[in-house]
Amino acid sequence: MADGVLSPGVNLEAFSQAIAAIQALRSSVTRAFDCLKDGMRHRETLEGREKGFVSAFQDSLHSVSRDLGELERLSNLVGKPSENHPLHNSGLLSLDPVQDKTPLYSQLLQAYKWSNKLQYHAGLASGLLNQQSLKRSANQMGVSAKRRPKAQPTTLVLPPQYVDDVINRIDRMFPEMSIQLSRPNGTSAMLLVTLGKVLKVIVVMRSLFIDRTIVKGYNENVYTEDGKLDIWSKSNYQVFQKVTDHATTALLHYQLPQMPDVVVRSFMTWLRSYIKLFQAPCQRCGKFLQDGLPPTWRDFRTLEAFHDTCRQ
Amino acid sequence: MGVTCVSQMPVAEGKSVQQTVEILTRKLELLGAEKQGTFCVDCETYHTAASTMGNQGQAGKLMYVMHNSEYPLSCFALFENGPCLIADANFDILMVKLKGFFQNAKANKIESRGTRYQYCDFLVKVGTVTMGPSARGISVEVEYCPCVVANDCWNLLMEFMQSFMGNHTPGIPSVFGNKHDSIYSPADSMVQYMELFNKIRKQQQVPVAGMR
Numbered sequence: 001m002a003d004g005v006l007s008p009g010v011n012l013e014a015f016s017q018a019i020a021a022i023q024a025l026r027s028s029v030t031r032a033f034d035c036l037k038d039g040m041r042h043r044e045t046l047e048g049r050e051k052g053f054v055s056a057f058q059d060s061l062h063s064v065s066r067d068l069g070e071l072e073r074l075s076n077l078v079g080k081p082s083e084n085h086p087l088h089n090s091g092l093l094s095l096d097p098v099q100d101k102t103p104l105y106s107q108l109l110q111a112y113k114w115s116n117k118l119q120y121h122a123g124l125a126s127g128l129l130n131q132q133s134l135k136r137s138a139n140q141m142g143v144s145a146k147r148r149p150k151a152q153p154t155t156l157v158l159p160p161q162y163v164d165d166v167i168n169r170i171d172r173m174f175p176e177m178s179i180q181l182s183r184p185n186g187t188s189a190m191l192l193v194t195l196g197k198v199l200k201v202i203v204v205m206r207s208l209f210i211d212r213t214i215v216k217g218y219n220e221n222v223y224t225e226d227g228k229l230d231i232w233s234k235s236n237y238q239v240f241q242k243v244t245d246h247a248t249t250a251l252l253h254y255q256l257p258q259m260p261d262v263v264v265r266s267f268m269t270w271l272r273s274y275i276k277l278f279q280a281p282c283q284r285c286g287k288f289l290q291d292g293l294p295p296t297w298r299d300f301r302t303l304e305a306f307h308d309t310c311r312q
Numbered sequence: 313m314g315v316t317c318v319s320q321m322p323v324a325e326g327k328s329v330q331q332t333v334e335i336l337t338r339k340l341e342l343l344g345a346e347k348q349g350t351f352c353v354d355c356e357t358y359h360t361a362a363s364t365m366g367n368q369g370q371a372g373k374l375m376y377v378m379h380n381s382e383y384p385l386s387c388f389a390l391f392e393n394g395p396c397l398i399a400d401a402n403f404d405i406l407m408v409k410l411k412g413f414f415q416n417a418k419a420n421k422i423e424s425r426g427t428r429y430q431y432c433d434f435l436v437k438v439g440t441v442t443m444g445p446s447a448r449g450i451s452v453e454v455e456y457c458p459c460v461v462a463n464d465c466w467n468l469l470m471e472f473m474q475s476f477m478g479n480h481t482p483g484i485p486s487v488f489g490n491k492h493d494s495i496y497s498p499a500d501s502m503v504q505y506m507e508l509f510n511k512i513r514k515q516q517q518v519p520v521a522g523m524r
Contacts, residue, residue, distance in 0.1 A: 197460055197461045197464075197493065197495065198459075198461075198464070217457075217458045217460075218460050219313060219314075219460050219495075237433045237457060237458040238432050238433050239432075239433050239458050240458060278456075278458075278459050278464045278465035278468050279464050279465070279467070279468075281467075287471065288467055288468040288471045289468060289471050289472055289475075291432070292344075292431055292432025292433065292434060292472075293432060293433075294468055
């Protein structure tokens with residue numbers, strides 16, 4: 001069996017000769033070092049000693065270089081053994097006679113099939129995902145920016161001045177809503193939106209993308225102890241925790257990568273409908289309370305109030 | 313601090329005050345409300361001392377000094393229809409010093425004690441109102457914590473109260489009327505308690521007078 005696999009690429013004769021050449025090279029190298037280790041033998045004169053040593057060392061070096069030359073010649077004859085095998089050197093694992101104890105080869109083949117399949121499916125998935133316009137992370141944007149023509153706007157590289165303008169315009173649009181813009185961490189804007197005397201919303205932006213929003217009560221503290229906007233802790237009240245969930249849903253709903261300012265405006269328009277959070281009964285069941293909560297859902301199109309469970 | 317409605321629950325016919333309170337708390341527990349300890353609101357009455365009255369013989373105003381376990385560090389001093397002062401708890405000691413101007417009508421001390429319940433964002437406090445040794449009535453305080461404007465959430469509050477008070481649900485409290493869009497404050501709750509206590513005192517005056 002070994003012959004069958006190896007014979008196409010390997011000259012077995014040369015192979016055994018090469019092994020012998022390696023052994024010869026090893027012994028001649030050992031001899032050269034032995035000669036160095038022993039140093040000058042005891043002779044009558046100093047000159048005789050040096051002469052004897054140099055000639056012995058020269059001889060051993062000569063034999064090293066001769067053996068090396070021989071090995072190099074033979075190695076060309078040996079050829080490249082496993083080039084033809086589809087699994088390259090790992091194909092040699094199939095030569096293992098004790099298949100039952102070490103089933104490496106079959107496992108390897110299986111893993112290979114899996115990895116092929118995975119690559120194929122990943123390729124399909126990436127093709128499908130690239131068709132969607134939802135690109136929120138910088139990494140994806142970076143990849144697609146290379147592919148897209150440069151004329152198209154990328155929403156992550158807008159100047160801060162432009163973001164300020166858009167927010168100012170929205171602030172003027174809704175008199176019952178006040179928007180406070182700050183940039184505590186570099187260029188990313190953070191908004192504190194106060195809606196009437198009903199609620200406060202912390203909006204974390206990246207350029208004109210809304211990254212995160214947290215809704216809190218009008219009487220709740222929105223600052224941390226060191227006076228920064230607290231973008232992590234949630235509201236103490238169940239009703240505002242629910243509204244926070246819905247606002248996050250709304251962020252994913254309002255998506256228009258080419259016109260980010262429209263997205264922010266639609267989100268704020270939707271948010272404004274919460275001015276009647278405690279005053280509007282559910283449009284379906286007509287009641288104010290369900291499980292102790294007022295209608296916390298606002299329809300994305302009609303802005304009508306519904307309970308979370310009444311909205312379907 | 314949210315919007316609060318304080319009201320009186322009439323004692324059910326053929327039942328004692330204690331039994332009516334139990335019926336009410338059982339309804340709350342069935343609704344899913346969780347018990348969260350106890351509460352206490354008390355009210356002391358002070359007369360303007362006779363020596364400081366004007367020569368014109370005008371009637372002395374009554375001043376009420378109240379405490380609420382929800383605000384343990386504060387003391388509330390109120391005149392009827394008048395201003396409400398919120399002070400630190402040691403205001404009581406100051407009142408002792410002002411004995412010459414304000415005299416404590418000790419017999420008029422009235423308080424409401426009971427259990428505090430939480431249901432979602434609602435706080436419900438059902439208390440027994442006692443004056444001296446006798447139980448005089450039942451107070452029900454319902455607070456909707458997330459909201460700060462009284463008129464915004466009145467309908468919502470009413471719907472919640474209907475769910476466990478049935479047809480004894482109160483009408484809109486008078487303090488809500490003058491608030492418009494301003495923010496509801498703890499003092500507004502104390503005014504409601506003061507009005508409730510005054511109402512209960514008057515209710516009891518008739519039989520008490522008859523006994524004399």
